[in-house]
Amino acid sequence: MTHINVLDPGASPLDYYGFELRRLREAAGLTQQQLGDILNYTGSLVGQVETARKVPTPEFSERVDAALGTGGLFSRLVELVLRSQLPAWFRQVAELQARATEIYSFEMGVVPGLLQTPAYARAVLGALDDTDLEDRTAVRLARQRIFEKEEPPLFWVVLSESALHQEIGGSETMREQLAHLLSFQSNPRINVQVLPFSAGAHAGMTGSFDVYRFASDPAIVYTEGYGSAHPSANPDTVKACSLRYDHLQAAALSLKASAELIRRVMEERYGEQLA
Numbered sequence: 001m002t003h004i005n006v007l008d009p010g011a012s013p014l015d016y017y018g019f020e021l022r023r024l025r026e027a028a029g030l031t032q033q034q035l036g037d038i039l040n041y042t043g044s045l046v047g048q049v050e051t052a053r054k055v056p057t058p059e060f061s062e063r064v065d066a067a068l069g070t071g072g073l074f075s076r077l078v079e080l081v082l083r084s085q086l087p088a089w090f091r092q093v094a095e096l097q098a099r100a101t102e103i104y105s106f107e108m109g110v111v112p113g114l115l116q117t118p119a120y121a122r123a124v125l126g127a128l129d130d131t132d133l134e135d136r137t138a139v140r141l142a143r144q145r146i147f148e149k150e151e152p153p154l155f156w157v158v159l160s161e162s163a164l165h166q167e168i169g170g171s172e173t174m175r176e177q178l179a180h181l182l183s184f185q186s187n188p189r190i191n192v193q194v195l196p197f198s199a200g201a202h203a204g205m206t207g208s209f210d211v212y213r214f215a216s217d218p219a220i221v222y223t224e225g226y227g228s229a230h231p232s233a234n235p236d237t238v239k240a241c242s243l244r245y246d247h248l249q250a251a252a253l254s255l256k257a258s259a260e261l262i263r264r265v266m267e268e269r270y271g272e273q274l275a
Contacts, residue, residue: 007052013080014052020077022050024068039063055085055135058142082142085135089229093222096231098146102154102213104245106204109162111177113140114147114155115190120177123169147190156191158204158248159258164194164265171270178266185259193252194261203247211241 009019025035025046032050033043041060048054056064061074086094097103097114105112111120122137146153159181167174184190195202210222221241223230232238253261 007050012052013077013084014055017056017074017077017081018050018052021046021056021064021074024070025050028068035064035067038067055138056081057138058082058145078142079145082139085139092231093229094143096212096220096222097143097153099214099217100153100212101151101215102156102211104156104211104213106158106208106210106245106248107163108160108204108208109166110168111159111163111181112157114144115157115181115184115192116140117173117177117180119169119173123173152189154189154191156193156249158193158195158245158252160204161194161196161261161265164262165269167269175266175270178262178270181262182259182266185255191255192258192262193249193255194258195248195252196261199251202251203244209241209244211238211245 007015007019007022009016025032028035030038031043032046036043036046039046039060040063045054045060049056049060056074056078058075058078061078064070064074065072083091083094103114105114110124113121116124118137118141121140122133125136125140126133147155164178168177181192184192195204207223212220212222214220218233218235219238219242221232221234221237223232252258
């Protein structure tokens with residue numbers, strides 16, 4: 001007889017998800033393999049999710065809801081699951097991003113997580129630790145679902161030119177990532193400006209930071225250390241960083257010129273031309 005892990009549904013959102021998936025699958029009279037066939041996943045993967053050894057994705061959850069007729073239960077649960085899988089120090093930040101109506105980000109050397117492609121995110125996360133890399137990548141990419149909301153936030157990024165040249169994950173990954181940045185040109189709610197090397201000394205030399213603004217709460221400035229988050233609602237800090245961001249936007253290239261630079265770096269450094 002096959003040993004079946006008994007999950008405590010109160011242990012974590014992941015355990016609760018697995019417990020409910022097994023309960024509803026069995027209520028439908030399906031084996032793991034049969035449900036996997038319906039979902040177009042392996043029965044083994046279904047089993048791993050049911051035993052909390054694999055983090056489900058939003059796509060997996062949507063297919064389960066459709067297959068088992070659960071009225072969107074798993075699509076709602078997966079949001080909690082993915083947030084619970086973030087590093088503890090980052091969970092508050094993810095919640096701020098989910099609630100913000102406006103996000104202003106300055107990044108020194110890497111494309112921000114909210115705009116990363118799967119391959120780029122995998123390369124960044126796996127630089128020093130490849131443990132559970134696929135799950136950690138899925139968790140990071142799930143944060144991008146804030147742009148799928150009925151009223152997504154305004155997201156404005158000032159990106160140092162160095163992020164375009166820092167080759168992360170190889171040429172193909174960088175081509176894909178830069179093409180992804182260009183794909184937002186027609187989206188007025190996601191704006192990418194590049195701060196060129198020619199700007200010289202600039203207002204962001206002390207490091208990357210974000211400013212989150214909300215419909216009815218005070219704005220928050222966020223900076224990050226090694227394994228630690230530093231959000232601050234101090235009015236003086238918010239005022240100073242907002243002014244700093246204004247200067248960065250003024251020093252950066254226009255949206256059109258930024259796109260032209262991204263395209264040029266992609267073609268010249270990473271060897272592929274767009275039609």
